[in-house]
Every structure is written in C-alpha cells, then in structure tokens.
Amino acid sequence: xxxxxxxxxxxxxxxxxxxxxxxxxxxxxxxxxxxxIALLLSAGLVWYLGRRLNTEALEAGEEAPHQAFGLSxxxxxxxxxxxxxLSFF
Numbered sequence: 001x002x003x004x005x006x007x008x009x010x011x012x013x014x015x016x017x018x019x020x021x022x023x024x025x026x027x028x029x030x031x032x033x034x035x036x037i038a039l040l041l042s043a044g045l046v047w048y049l050g051r052r053l054n055t056e057a058l059e060a061g062e063e064a065p066h067q068a069f070g071l072s073x074x075x076x077x078x079x080x081x082x083x084x085x086l087s088f089f
Contacts, residue, residue: 008053009068012076015049016042016083036087043080050074 005012019038027034050073054064064072071078 003069005068007066007073008049009066009073009076011049011066012046012068012071012073012079015046016080018042019045032087036084039080039084039087043077043084046080047074047077050077 003013016039019042020035023031023034023038050064050066053066054072054074057063057065058072066073068076
C-alpha cells in the first residue's frame with residue numbers, strides 16, 4: 001500500500017504523529033495517558049480541519065479535495081480514534 005494524499009490530506013497522519021511525539025517527549029514512553037490524550041486531541045483537530053477544508057466541495061456533490069489513503073481528511077480522524085481504543089488492550 002502506497003502512502004497517497006491529495007491537497008492537505010497528509011495532515012490526517014502527520015498531526016497525530018506530531019501530537020504523539022510531543023506526548024512522548026514530555027511524558028515519557030510509558031505514559032499512555034498522555035498518548036491517549038494526544039490521540040483524542042489530534043482526532044478532534046483533524047476532524048475540524050477536514051470539515052472546514054472539505055465543506056464547499058462536499059456540499060457541491062464533488063469528491064473531497066483533501067484526502068489521505070482514500071479517506072477524506074475529516075474521516076481520517078477515525079484512525080486516531082481507533083488507535084485510542086486499541087491503546088486500552
């Protein structure tokens with residue numbers, strides 16, 4: 001699987017990586033609470049940015065201009081939520 005994106009879709013995976021990196025650098029590698037908070041905050045930010053950037057195209061019935069891995073930017077926030085849920089197992 002290739003890493004593909006259109007527009008600002010790369011933010012769908014770069015923002016969560018940056019938030020988790022900050023959580024690890026400030027909280028340490030064993031602080032899962034900080035990583036979970038980082039994942040939730042990044043999911044909220046990615047969802048908000050995706051809604052803000054893709055609204056006009058989606059209302060016009062077009063394909064979202066900002067995508068990563070075939071997911072629109074706001075839907076790529078679900079990946080962060082998925083990792084948040086998996087962090088409890």
